[in-house]
Amino acid sequence: MGITMQNIHSLGKEELEILKKRIQGKVKELRSYVPKVGIFGVTGVGKSSLCNALFGSDAAAISDVAACTREPQEIFIGDEDNQQGIYLVDVPGVGETIERDEEYFELYRKLMPELDLVLWVIKADDRAYAVAEKVYKEIVRPHKERCPTLFVINQVDKVEPIREWNVKEGLPGERQQANILKKIDEISKAFEISTRYIATVSAEEKYNLEQLMDSIVDVLPKEKKYAVLREATEEVKTEQAEEAAERGIWESIKEFASELGEAALEIAKTVVYESSPKLLKRLWDWLF
Numbered sequence: 055m056g057i058t059m060q061n062i063h064s065l066g067k068e069e070l071e072i073l074k075k076r077i078q079g080k081v082k083e084l085r086s087y088v089p090k091v092g093i094f095g096v097t098g099v100g101k102s103s104l105c106n107a108l109f110g111s112d113a114a115a116i117s118d119v120a121a122c123t124r125e126p127q128e129i130f131i132g133d134e135d136n137q138q139g140i141y142l143v144d145v146p147g148v149g150e151t152i153e154r155d156e157e158y159f160e161l162y163r164k165l166m167p168e169l170d171l172v173l174w175v176i177k178a179d180d181r182a183y184a185v186a187e188k189v190y191k192e193i194v195r196p197h198k199e200r201c202p203t204l205f206v207i208n209q210v211d212k213v214e215p216i217r218e219w220n221v222k223e224g225l226p227g228e229r230q231q232a233n234i235l236k237k238i239d240e241i242s243k244a245f246e247i248s249t250r251y252i253a254t255v256s257a258e259e260k261y262n263l264e265q266l267m268d269s270i271v272d273v274l275p276k277e278k279k280y281a282v283l284r285e286a287t288e289e290v291k292t293e294q295a296e297e298a299a300e301r302g303i304w305e306s307i308k309e310f311a312s313e314l315g316e317a318a319l320e321i322a323k324t325v326v327y328e329s330s331p332k333l334l335k336r337l338w339d340w341l342f
Contacts, residue, residue: 073318077325080310084303085329087281088132089140090168095175096147100208103257104175105142108267110287126165132285140285143169148185155185162193170278171270172203178210178237178254183244190245202273204251205241206266210234211256224259263290271295276302300330 093101109131126146132139145165148158172194176183194203210226211219213234218227226234238252253269255262267290271279279302283295304326311322 070317070321073314074321074325076314077307077311077318077322081303081307081325081329084277084306085280085284086138087278088138089170089278089281089285090143091140091282092126092143092145092165092169092172093175094145094147094172099147099175099177099180100257101144101175104173104206104208104255107257107260107263108287108290109140109142109285126161138284140282148189159189159193162189166194166197166201169197169201171201171274171282173270174203174205175208176205176241178207178213178234187244200275202251202275204253204269204273205245205247207234207237207241207252207254209256209258210254211259211261213237224261226261264292266290268292268295271298274302277306278302
């Protein structure tokens, strides 16, 4: 159980150093974690443009996997030397090739325990996802506590009436927005999920990408929020997401340190603060 409920001043220098190193090790583990994100969806939904918009040009290697592809395509984005980055796993979509669906079901079963997050991309004008519903409910949903799924309705600029899209402002027209809301409701009912787990974007038009990243950070477990946001492009990061990510680090370390005792909790505050990026130190006022 370690040192319990001892005042920090009652500990010797060696004991304090041991506590500090344990906490520093845990902080480093969280801040350098390399997440693995599954990109699900059928051909033509815009997985490549979406990943590129969220994680940068290196994600261009993600392509809309052809229906004949049997294996997921995995790419690493980041700095291998510093052991920081993110894995994006492009997964072939179900429902395109009936004869291969059972094979894909098994592929999904094997892959799910490896993933930290699923971004399930659906085209705004898609209607047929009965097979996807089956896969989600039977294979993906059982992992939701450890690996949440965020459904991303892409290409909303193509929602009818297309001519209403405001090109200058990059926003949907009034009737388009009404139909987008209907699509959210449709997906929510079909997959039996809260609208919290549905985001609407147009990757090509760069519409709602910040809100999508906010949603990603929101649904991730506290210990993984920072690692995913760390690899996002600056254009899609918001103060809200940065605060949530730092809060996730703190909550995780607080939980870890509380098992080591009162003294560890005091040390943890200093260690986590010092590990924060300079620009984010301003966020710590509300934590303490």
